[in-house]
Amino acid sequence: MNIKNYINGKFEDPIHGAYIDNYNPSRGEIYGQTPNSSKEDVEKAYKSAAKAFPSWSNTTLDERSKILSKIADLILEKLEVLAAAESKDNGKPISLAKQIDIPRAASNFQFFANAITQFSSESHESVGLNAVNFTLRQPLGVVGCISPWNLPLYLFTWKIAPAIASGNCVVAKPSEITPMTAYLLGEICNEAGLPKGILNIVHGLGTSTGQAIVEHPNIKAISFTGGTKTGAHIARVAAPMFKKLSLELGGKNPNIIFADCDYDKMLATTIRSSFANQGQICLCGSRIFVEEKIYEKFKNDFIKKVAELKVGNPSEETTNIGAMVSKEHLEKVKRYIDIAEQENGKILFGGNKVEVRGSENGYYLQPTIIEVSDNNCRLNQEEIFGPVVTVMSFKTDEEVLQLANDVKYGLSATLWTNNLSRTMQFSKQLQTGIVWVNTWMLRDLRTTFGGAKESGVGREGGFEALRFFTEPKNICIEYE
Ligand SMILES: NC(=O)C1=CN([C@@H]2O[C@H](COP(=O)(O)OP(=O)(O)OC[C@H]3O[C@@H](n4cnc5c(N)ncnc54)[C@H](O)[C@@H]3O)[C@@H](O)[C@H]2O)C=CC1
Numbered sequence: 001m002n003i004k005n006y007i008n009g010k011f012e013d014p015i016h017g018a019y020i021d022n023y024n025p026s027r028g029e030i031y032g033q034t035p036n037s038s039k040e041d042v043e044k045a046y047k048s049a050a051k052a053f054p055s056w057s058n059t060t061l062d063e064r065s066k067i068l069s070k071i072a073d074l075i076l077e078k079l080e081v082l083a084a085a086e087s088k089d090n091g092k093p094i095s096l097a098k099q100i101d102i103p104r105a106a107s108n109f110q111f112f113a114n115a116i117t118q119f120s121s122e123s124h125e126s127v128g129l130n131a132v133n134f135t136l137r138q139p140l141g142v143v144g145c146i147s148p149w150n151l152p153l154y155l156f157t158w159k160i161a162p163a164i165a166s167g168n169c170v171v172a173k174p175s176e177i178t179p180m181t182a183y184l185l186g187e188i189c190n191e192a193g194l195p196k197g198i199l200n201i202v203h204g205l206g207t208s209t210g211q212a213i214v215e216h217p218n219i220k221a222i223s224f225t226g227g228t229k230t231g232a233h234i235a236r237v238a239a240p241m242f243k244k245l246s247l248e249l250g251g252k253n254p255n256i257i258f259a260d261c262d263y264d265k266m267l268a269t270t271i272r273s274s275f276a277n278q279g280q281i282c283l284c285g286s287r288i289f290v291e292e293k294i295y296e297k298f299k300n301d302f303i304k305k306v307a308e309l310k311v312g313n314p315s316e317e318t319t320n321i322g323a324m325v326s327k328e329h330l331e332k333v334k335r336y337i338d339i340a341e342q343e344n345g346k347i348l349f350g351g352n353k354v355e356v357r358g359s360e361n362g363y364y365l366q367p368t369i370i371e372v373s374d375n376n377c378r379l380n381q382e383e384i385f386g387p388v389v390t391v392m393s394f395k396t397d398e399e400v401l402q403l404a405n406d407v408k409y410g411l412s413a414t415l416w417t418n419n420l421s422r423t424m425q426f427s428k429q430l431q432t433g434i435v436w437v438n439t440w441m442l443r444d445l446r447t448t449f450g451g452a453k454e455s456g457v458g459r460e461g462g463f464e465a466l467r468f469f470t471e472p473k474n475i476c477i478e479y480e
């Protein structure tokens with residue numbers, strides 16, 4: 001199936017007719033073509049958005065909210081089709097696409113449909129000065145949303161929904177590796193009655209299409225999720241233009257396990273936090289630190305459970321681990337596994353590619369557990385972004401806190417303990433944007449979401465996202 005750009009409510013070929021191949025990773029086959037849009041396509045999308053802005057920014061909150069809710073309803077109505085498309089495009093298990101990715105895309109629209117009707121700005125009475133100040137929160141204009149391949153529709157809509165709810169018009173680019181559900185979203189927006197030009201979707205490579213969005217002089221803000229290296233590049237291009245930036249980048253998240261935790265819940269959750277979506281979630285707990293007292297037991301139980309995971313074709317409901325997103329990414333992750341030996345790492349489970357019957361050319365990898373003894377190894381310092389975790393033991397609270405923080409990333413941390421005092425100490429001292437205690441990836445969309453250190457700049461989620469997509473203007477009135 002060939003994909004087109006979505007500009008001004010219409011589906012269009014790219015101006016220069018350039019396309020790139022779209023792969024089905026579960027079979028290692030090309031199954032369609034995606035536009036590789038040029039600067040001229042981005043300009044066309046920008047003009048369409050700029051034309052729509054005066055009317056959309058003056059549309060009542062009630063009307064905007066109704067349209068966003070309608071988009072949410074249609075996503076849920078088409079859940080089966082969208083989930084199948086996501087699974088085929090990305091390689092993720094169909095069960096995950098049905099239970100997590102597509103419902104969350106609908107929730108993103110429904111959440112911001114509601115949130116915009118509750119969003120308010122501040123006022124300050126300047127007592128004794130006969131003056132009152134109030135803050136207007138106005139939409140920025142045309143904004144850019146650039147998303148990655150790991151949670152395609154989930155993260156694309158996480159940006160677009162707050163951007164349009166707050167009255168902006170959007171030029172958006174999904175990852176060129178997983179463009180399909182973004183393409184289908186264009187059809188849904190038309191069906192929901194979203195006026196033309198409010199959302200424009202241009203497909204293509206990051207270095208051409210993405211770069212043209214970031215460089216565009218009149219695109220006022222960029223909301224980006226992806227790799228830290230790309231985020232740093234975007235910051236270098238956008239900062240001298242004084243664009244607003246929200247950068248949600250990589251992670252190397254610690255999963256800290258104390259002996260006093262609820263062991264069975266911890267074990268089941270650790271399987272998910274290690275290997276969900278083939279480990280291709282920036283929040284995965286890729287560095288597992290286990291208190292020495294339960295280290296041997298944990299290793300044995302963890303290996304046993306991981307061995308039960310079924311690596312298989314993502315279209316099968318019983319598959320736990322689907323295909324890696326691309327051949328290049330599979331090779332990158334495999335290279336990390338291969339350096340284990342040089343780093344005195346011991347592969348406790350996995351480590352190999354998997355040949356799935358009937359899909360022999362697909363990009364499959366075993367879930368992999370590597371025991372390490374030094375947190376300074378590359379396996380513990382670099383984002384692998386695959387089904388690979390390291391395990392290491394610790395003795396004291398102080399030791400593991402130091403290990404957890406001794407990394408350039410600071411996205412999330414998971415802590416397993418039933419000790420309240422420890423919970424509070426770690427919550428305060430972990431250098432991350434998110435701390436989960438006795439759970440993982442429990443998401444309340446009102447909460448702030450984002451990372452510290454090299455995991456990003458800014459926060460998404462709830463009113464933070466609406467603040468990002470609006471410019472505050474203070475009005476000061478003096479009266480007699
Ligand atoms: N934090 C996260 O959630 C993610 C982290 N990653 C990490 O990044 C590594 C590289 O993966 P990639 O797919 O190459 O991610 P990437 O960061 O290059 O891609 C993310 C998005 O940015 C776009 N992009 C790339 N270069 C751009 C540029 N110069 N200007 C504007 N947009 C640009 C891409 O087309 C895509 O839409 C992965 O191995 C993984 O470690 C990848 C995806 C998501």
Ligand SMILES: O=C(O)/C=C/C=C(\O)C(=O)O
Nearest residue numbers: 150225248281282283443
């Ligand atoms: O907002 C969420 O629930 C999850 C976000 C996950 C990412 O940003 C990621 O994996 O890239």
